[in-house]
Amino acid sequence: MRLRRRGASRWGALVCLFVVGIAAVQPAAAQSVNKRLIDSLNYQLAYVALPLTLFVEIILVYAVFKFRNNDDPLPTAEDPPLEITWTIATAIILLFVGVAAFTVLTNPYITPTQPTGGAGTGGARMGLADAANSTDSVTVRGLAYQWGWQFSYPGTNVTTRDELVLPANTDIYVRMTSADVIHSLFVPQLGVKQDVFPKRTTVIHTRVFEPGTYRGYCAEFCGSGHARMRTEVRVLPKDEYRQWLRNSTAENGSAR
Template sequence: MTRVRRGVVAVVVLLSVVLAATPSTVAASSVTDQLIRRLNRQLLYMAVPIAVLVEIILIYTLWRFRGNDEPRPTRENRQLEITWTVATALVLLFVGTASFHALAHPSVSTIDGESSDVPDDAVEVDVTAEQWEYAFEYPDAGVATNETLVLPENRSIYLSITAEDVVHSVHVPELGLKQDAIPGETNLLRTELTGTGEYRLYCAELCGVGHSGMLSTVEVVSEDEYEAWLEDQRAGEADNESATDATNESSGGDEP
């Protein structure tokens, strides 16, 4: 009866490990997040069977030799050693190949400076971090804002990231995006967004007393909504310029 109980406990433990390691089915919101999630699944699918096999061997060994008061050295078994070495090499080859496929992808890897092969339909945004806020400039659209980073879905996104004062970072966990913002340097972060919604952007580098409040929002919208937002921003900037000019003229007219 004791052996049966031990067997049941072992099976329950192994099933718990497998269920705990099962990856989430939450849909990815960007190409970057999709690549990272796929790599995690591939590594888990490799790691879980190995972990289960090791635990089974361990439990069997504890049960099989539980009463062995005179242990003897294991005999040399070259075939087993060769098999184990080859199996380990294959596992490492799989891990290296899968990791390289994800980490070398343009949507995951980052490069310094500006890219010369930006697609014509790509959205380029200059992101500048400073204590303790972000500034977003759309050079091709002539729009600048420090409130929300608005981006369209299903288009290539190129973020040129730098900082004005100290080291900051641009971190959007739900989109799989993270890149340091370093004064005097520009890091390029590329991705493509696959779902609309609002996502939290925050600094992941300790950058001063206001670090905890250095937050912003990434809003992913449809193409039509994005174009409408750009028009609204341009109209708002034009109104502000007109009001400023009128104020300056009025102030100048009051002078003797």
């Protein structure tokens, strides 16, 4: 009897530590709005799924050991109140999961639309000074091809290959199309992933908090060079981005 009590106490302590550990874990600071939204949803679902999984497993283990030597099992007794309670609890959990996922999926950063005003759409009609000094949003046009990436900055003569340069803490729209087959731009650290199609424009909408260099990949098999189709996403503070844009424009102008 004492051994059983000690075993039960140990299992109870482990369960408590497990639950407390889950509750204490906090997501690391996200580098972008997109990553923050995705991480938040993942943790919300984990807080629901892990305790439920633990609860079911405990019941399963208990039933296996409790009734392992039962040679004359009785049929399960009907218990309508318990069945109703269980059904309602399940419905509430599923409703929570559905609402949480729907809220994230309909967010304009996760499911972006074309920019309808401001610097995001006016880049092609703006001069360098306006484009560089705009703080509303920045639009970059991307072209995927076998096997690389090309990015151009409307309102300037700047084009980069396999490097996407963006300002930090600014709404970014990357409008992309493909020159040949289906590609997909995936930047894991920024929570960004968008398929790119021929003869069609798709949009990435993001806002990056932390300046730095992030690795981007093609996440859609696109031929023999797929594995080496990579790009760097370089995020600069706003002032440094404006200066980079001016310097790149001046270099391209002098080269002509």
